[in-house]
Amino acid sequence: MDGGKLTTVDLKSIIINDPFWNRYIDLVDYVILPFQWELINDQVEGAEKSYCIRNFRIACGDEKGDHKGMVFQDTDVAKWLEAAAYSLAKKRNPKLEAAADSAIDLIARAQCEDGYLNTYYTITGEKRWSDLLEGHELYTAGHMIEAAVAYYEATGKNKFLHVVCKFADYMCTVFGKEEGKIHGYPGHPEVELALVKLYRVTKMTKYLELADFFVQTRGERPCYFLNEDCVKNQNFIFPEFKDFDLDYNQSHMPLKEQETAEGHAVRAVYLYSAMADLAYEYQDQELLKQCETLWNNIVEKRMYITGSIGSASYGERFTTDYDLPNNSNYSESCATVGLAMFSNRMFQITRDGKYTDIVEKALYNTLLAGIALDGKHFFYVNPLEVVPEIAEKNPTYRHVKTTRQLWFGVACCPPNIARTLASLGNYVYASEQNTVYVNLFVGSRIETDLSSGHVELLLSSDYPVKGDVTLEITPEMDGQEFTVGIRKPSYSGKAELSVNGIKEAVCLEKGYLYLTRKWKAGDKITVVFDVSFRFVRCNPRVRDNIGKVCLMKGPMVYCLEEADNGKYLASDIMDSSVPPKEEFDESLLGGTMCAGLEGMRIDYSRVGDTLYEEERPSYIKDTFKAIPYCCWNNRGKGEMIVWMREK
Amino acid sequence: MDGGKLTTVDLKSIIINDPFWNRYIDLVDYVILPFQWELINDQVEGAEKSYCIRNFRIACGDEKGDHKGMVFQDTDVAKWLEAAAYSLAKKRNPKLEAAADSAIDLIARAQCEDGYLNTYYTITGEKRWSDLLEGHELYTAGHMIEAAVAYYEATGKNKFLHVVCKFADYMCTVFGKEEGKIHGYPGHPEVELALVKLYRVTKMTKYLELADFFVQTRGERPCYFLNEDCVKNQNFIFPEFKDFDLDYNQSHMPLKEQETAEGHAVRAVYLYSAMADLAYEYQDQELLKQCETLWNNIVEKRMYITGSIGSASYGERFTTDYDLPNNSNYSESCATVGLAMFSNRMFQITRDGKYTDIVEKALYNTLLAGIALDGKHFFYVNPLEVVPEIAEKNPTYRHVKTTRQLWFGVACCPPNIARTLASLGNYVYASEQNTVYVNLFVGSRIETDLSSGHVELLLSSDYPVKGDVTLEITPEMDGQEFTVGIRKPSYSGKAELSVNGIKEAVCLEKGYLYLTRKWKAGDKITVVFDVSFRFVRCNPRVRDNIGKVCLMKGPMVYCLEEADNGKYLASDIMDSSVPPKEEFDESLLGGTMCAGLEGMRIDYSRVGDTLYEEERPSYIKDTFKAIPYCCWNNRGKGEMIVWMREK
Known part of the structure; x- marks a missing residue:
């Protein structure tokens, strides 16, 4: 590990203003968040009912009724809250914050005495943790935690954070290698990376240890899932998946032995993201190497040129090396989000631009293809080739929609796209001690504190229409010395860099152009990349x-x-x-x-x-x-x- | 209709001896029939149990137990009996005949007092005819009738024929447009063409009328199936098909309005075969025209070059025009059998060689691809492109097997291939009043009675390795005048015909070369087709x-x-x-x-x-x-x- 991990720059310190991205960012603030709020409150005429908020009301006792929707329906409000938090971090918005606070109040009231939080299991009374394979309790917990951390960081309010800490404390008493605890792990990874986030904000090591336990235990023989009642009694929540092999959820072999990306693509990249987090936190070189192996397998053999993954619809999964059909693929929007998450983490550990290249590919292609320019219609599945007459008539392609849909029964992708767009700033910059990294060329202004002092950066660009990017630098004081690392995308053969109009020969290291000097206010770095067709x-x-x-x-x-x-x-x-x-x-x-x-x-x-x-x-x-x-x-x-x- | 329908030449009068086909024909007699007999009697180690004969024993009361296997498991013995009958027609075989007779005795004893015959419904006590959509009672009845007719024609024994007549008599009291009768029709067509066969051998018009009723009623609005309990209560025998549209079984619109081949490919071509039969029997030009329209739609827009049909696995079905993926197709062996049946019927009505061309294409390619050269392994699915590593890892292709299988749970294809090979003679020749038609160039010897007298034909050929075909003619008496019609395959540009070494200019009509003359013993017709690559x-x-x-x-x-x-x-x-x-x-x-x-x-x-x-x-x-x-x-x-x- 070369000396610590980069961190993202606080979203509160980034203002994006970019000719290409503005329309998408605005969509989140002005269309998607209000629209999705209405959706989870069942207020949109013509859309399938979400029941998401209603389930919480029932769980609180505010309303009578049955749980409706998926077992993981709670995650819709969690992802909405996470996106709302990122939006609030950029700009306070009293109406949005009031809505979020009302949802958080409801969530807090739906929490059980002992900290447990999940409307499906609370309302139905089904046995907690009895179906880790498909019950999605830990997955749902993970999204709650991610949302709570984001909301705390955005608003400083800690009510939601306390809720999820209480939940996580409870989970720490339930899961672990100690006798009497459950030696299982989630069918759908997500809680692992969330627990690392919670650890980072609370510094409570037990959360990190629980994440590590889930990762290390995964795939141990005999496989935990095979002894669950749902498998023994063949009583599946999703009966259509009963024939799935264990590789579907990456439990087919001990995780440490896995060298190829297998199974459900979203599950895989969420898991690998957590592995990268743990590799960093524990400074585990072996785990990092495994992350590299898995990432290379994806990027060199199993990824579409659009930055999407998942070659098959059945199982929404990876298949095998070099199997990339263009019209029957799944290429779920959420999997692309996960690939960007995994890649960004790998960059932050390794400082290698090849990872950021994939973040960029994922965001500029599949992530945006997932959303219509009205902000209200979404693709889950992102084919690279469609003939509507055939996609609609040949059931091999029945997962392929020929137009974006208003809202799906399983609503994972729309809020996932929203939270990614709302947190775009996290992908644009990173920083460490005395270096600021420019990863994506998105017009923006940031402020950050380096060891040499406060720094402001103004990035202007018409990228990717044009290849020139200008960075105007405002140090806290003239003569302040620090390093700017600018990614040179691997597609661009040349990259001419000049400071204040004078060409500079700079050091290129693992895809980054590093420029260290004493800066003065108004210094301008200009880089020109080759973005010709x-x-x-x-x-x-x-x-x-x-x-x-x-x-x-x-x-x-x-x-x-x-x-x-x-x-x-x-x-x-x-x-x-x-x-x-x-x-x-x-x-x-x-x-x-x-x-x-x-x-x-x-x-x-x-x-x-x-x-x-x-x-x-x-x-x-x-x-x-x-x-x-x-x-x-x-x-x-x-x-x-x-x-x-x-x- | 141009003056009546051709008939097939009695299988008893054809002896096939052909360098290409012998190995397949021999497989049926020496491997497939004995092997399948063991299979339906559950005597093959390592093969999935069939339970077929056992179900009949239970239905008779010879044995206690539950029905096992598919609802249409009875058809395995029916198709075996049909193939055995064709084999016996060619050559008596006491051991085979004894086995067949024993099965027939068992079937006869399993028949209910009122004529009803179906082990699944008899054993389970479920309500007869309550699930025409997926219960397969009429489909199973159809295969019983086909087998009984074949057995009667081959052996002259009428026990089995009496059984199915009693069953058909009973069905005539149950189904029909009269009040009090069921106004439904089978989810899987098959009984229609079987009833026509039964009519032809018994001359009982009520069987023909019942076939006509089933065909005419199909797809009437409101659709019969939608009022069945299985649909109303969503209680399906095959729950995986619950989302299927009505076009799956060709009941999406009144049959008379259907102009494109839709739905499950086997069901479609079995139905169209019956339509062709009825068009002939009732001299119904409109129905014939519709058959032509459907056939053209298949052959010009929805058929693989290998003579297979069914572009999608889900629904094993037709999809849309020009949608012919090579690696995810279904192309079921049984559907090819059905296409050959439909095409042969169309030829027999129209005398048009374009139909026989497709019979030939189906038989020489997909039918034979369905069977391994050991006679014991079969393909249901016949892709035109396979990469095993991908087919085994990408679940989009999970229906594709990368090697032929010993015997499948649903055993439709192996016995269907067997019965087709065993009755190959039916496709080689046809005859009418004073004309004999040579459709396929399969080395063989036939005897047939024309209006001018008895004729023997000896066909010798190394087709399709070589393009020359020789026909040696032996009329009953020298100077006997009759016509020989020889198909000129559409792929062959030229076709040189000579009689006794002297070139003859002959009339080519709708793909047939017609030669009318006074024949004498030893006359030799030689035709040379272009079979170069x-x-x-x-x-x-x-x-x-x-x-x-x-x-x-x-x-x-x-x-x-x-x-x-x-x-x-x-x-x-x-x-x-x-x-x-x-x-x-x-x-x-x-x-x-x-x-x-x-x-x-x-x-x-x-x-x-x-x-x-x-x-x-x-x-x-x-x-x-x-x-x-x-x-x-x-x-x-x-x-x-x-x-x-x-x-």
Whole structure:
């Protein structure tokens, strides 16, 4: 471990103002949070009922009724509170804070005497911790803890934090290696990383130890889950999963022996995030190495170019190396959130830009593709190729939606996207003693305290439309010496850096340009990255992308849509020898940089009705227009393709 | 209707002796029938228990116990009896006949007083006809009737025929449009075509009328199934199908309005076969036209080049036009049997060779691919592209088996393949008044009575290895005048026909070469078809085959296997400008005509470990070996591909 872990910069000290991100950030504050509040309160006409707040009222005794919704329905309010906290950290908002406080009051009242908190088990009276495999109690606890920590950090109010501490204290008496305690661990990891967060804010080591216990115990033989009643009696909460192997939840072998990313993708990356946290906290080099092995397996063999993971719908899971089908994949939005979390943690430990590259890829592509520009419609599943007529008629693709949905029965993704957008600042900067790291090129202003003193940074950029990024520096006092580390994205061959207009030769280390000097107010660093359009190929071991190219600009993946290019996108051939033209389209989605491509299309007017014949189809030259993948499906239903045939 | 329907030639009058088919036919007689008899009697170590015969013993009261197996488990013995009957028709076999007679005795004793026959409902005491949607009573009845008719025709014994007539008589009192009768129809069509067969052998019009009732009533609004208790109470025999739409079983609209092939592929083609039968029997031009429309929809838009159907596993069903994925398809062996049945019926009505072309395609490719050369292992699912590592790890392909299985829980396909092979003669010839039709070029000898007198035909051929077919004719008397119709397969451009060595210009009508003359003993017709290797392309509306070719020889589809060509078949590129070489391989599967191809492969030794990069992979020239698709997977597990990339 090279000397400690970077920390994120306090969200209260970051103001984002960026031509690309503003519209998304604003969506969270002005649309998503109010809308999701209405949703969890069952106030949206036409949307499926959430029952989330109602369950808490019933658990408190305020209302009579049965628990409704999923066993983990409570997490909807937790994720909403976490997103609300991040929003409040940036800017106080009395109305939002009042809503959050009311939810927290309700949660506090729903807590049992002994600290236990879960409306499903409280209302139904089912036996606590009797179904760690699918009961989601610890998963739900984890989201409560994450929310409480965020709310405390944002507002300084500690009521919610006390609630979750009491809950965590109780869990510490229930789980552990000591005799009489449960030697189990959650079917769905999440509480582990949450407990580390709780430890960091409270400094109570028992929380860290409980997280470590859950991680270390996972997958021990004989597998804990096989002795649970739900398995023995084949009485599953989710009967459709009864045939799942243990690798579905990463309990197929002791965790320390796992070297490939397996099973449910969200569970996997939440678990690996906690492993990274523990590797850092315990300075465990072996665990860190394992995290690297798992991360490499994902990024080098099991990740889509859009930063999404999960090649199969059944099990929403990883499958095997180089298996990346473009149209039947799951690529859940939540899994991308988890991949960004895991990667960001790995960067904070290793200071290696290859991890931040993946954070950037995940955020600029799949995370944003998950949300419509109205802020009210979401994708869970993020295919790289869709033909609506087929996706709607062939049940192999029945998980694929051809338009974003208002709100799903299982509402994990929308609030997960919201909390990630609301906490974007956490991904933009990091700092350590006397160094500030610029990870993402998102227009913003931060203040942070380095060992040399207070520093202000103003980042301006039109990234990724343009590749130049300017950092204006305001130290506490002129002549203050500290280091600025600026990520050089791996896609950019060159990276010209100048200070106050004068070119500087700087040290490049693991993807970061480091500049140490005595700064004075008004110093300007300018870096220019190469964000020109480029064609990328896939490793040919991925059978689905053989003979194909993907168009990228900076971190952004581009795609063809039917709205611009007509039908039968799968047969269009791009001429990659012709450089794509930059075509900024004011009318498209509030202004978007598009690409003009040259290529050939099949002349379908001359294609007959025979299914099998001996002739080859004839092609005609044509031009094509590509748009950013994150913007797809904002103009109605239609075909979309990322990997295009190459001439 | 052009003057009546062709009839099949009595199986008793056909002896097949063909270098290609002998090994399969022999398999039925010497391996499959004895083996399946042991299987349905639960005498095979290591195979899943069938319980089929045991259920009948319990139903008779010979044994105590519960019904085990599927609701339609009885059909296993029915299909076995049908195959046994065809085998006995060709050649008496006392041991086989004794086994069949014993099964028939048991069946007769299991029949209820009123004629009802079904071990599941008899043993469980569940209410008869209460679940037409999924109870499979009528489906099971249909297979019993087919078996009984076949057994009667083969042996002249009428015991089994009496049993099914009694059952059918009873069904006629239960179902029908009259008040007090059930206005429903089977969830799984099959009884319809069986009742037509029973009508033809008994001349009892009420059987034909019942078949017609079932067909005409199907899909009437409101849909019968929606008022069944199983649907109203959501109490399904197959709960995994509860979300299925009505098109799954072709009851989504009145049958007369259906113009596209929808739903479960086996159900669809069994139903369409019955429709073709009824169109003929009632001389119903409109119904015939509808059959043509449905058949065209299948063959022009929804059929694999291997003659298989069913693009999706979930629902084992048709999906939509031009949706033909090669690796996630279902392509059930039974559906191919049904397609051959439907197509053969359409030929017999229309005398159009386009139908026989599909019979031939189905039999030479998917039917044979369904069975291993040991006769004991079977495929239900017949993909056109398999990568075992992926099929076994990605649950999207969990229906795909990477090696043939000994016997499945649902044992529809093995006996269905057996009965089709055992009755191959029915597909080889047809006849009408004074014309004999040669449909398939299978070495054989037939005797048949035309209006001009008795005729013997001896067909010799090494088809499809070679394209020349010889027919030696022996009329009852010299100078006897009649017509021989020989199918000219649509793939063959030329077709040179000569009689006794002298070229004859003959009339080609709807794919048949007609030759009418006065024949004398020893006359020899020789036809030469072009069965040289050819590359076939797919309509580019099928996105999965864009830029690819398929190698064919005559009716046979070829494929690449890993055993001959190594891994990563999906990236191999064939040079279609180089004519494939004929390479007969004595060592392969008892002697098989293979193809030597030229092309390029990616040099994987130079492919790096990066997943996404900007370089194109480099290719090296190489040669490839293709084998018939029907022979794949007889040399262990490995990759296989039908549609190959084309240079």
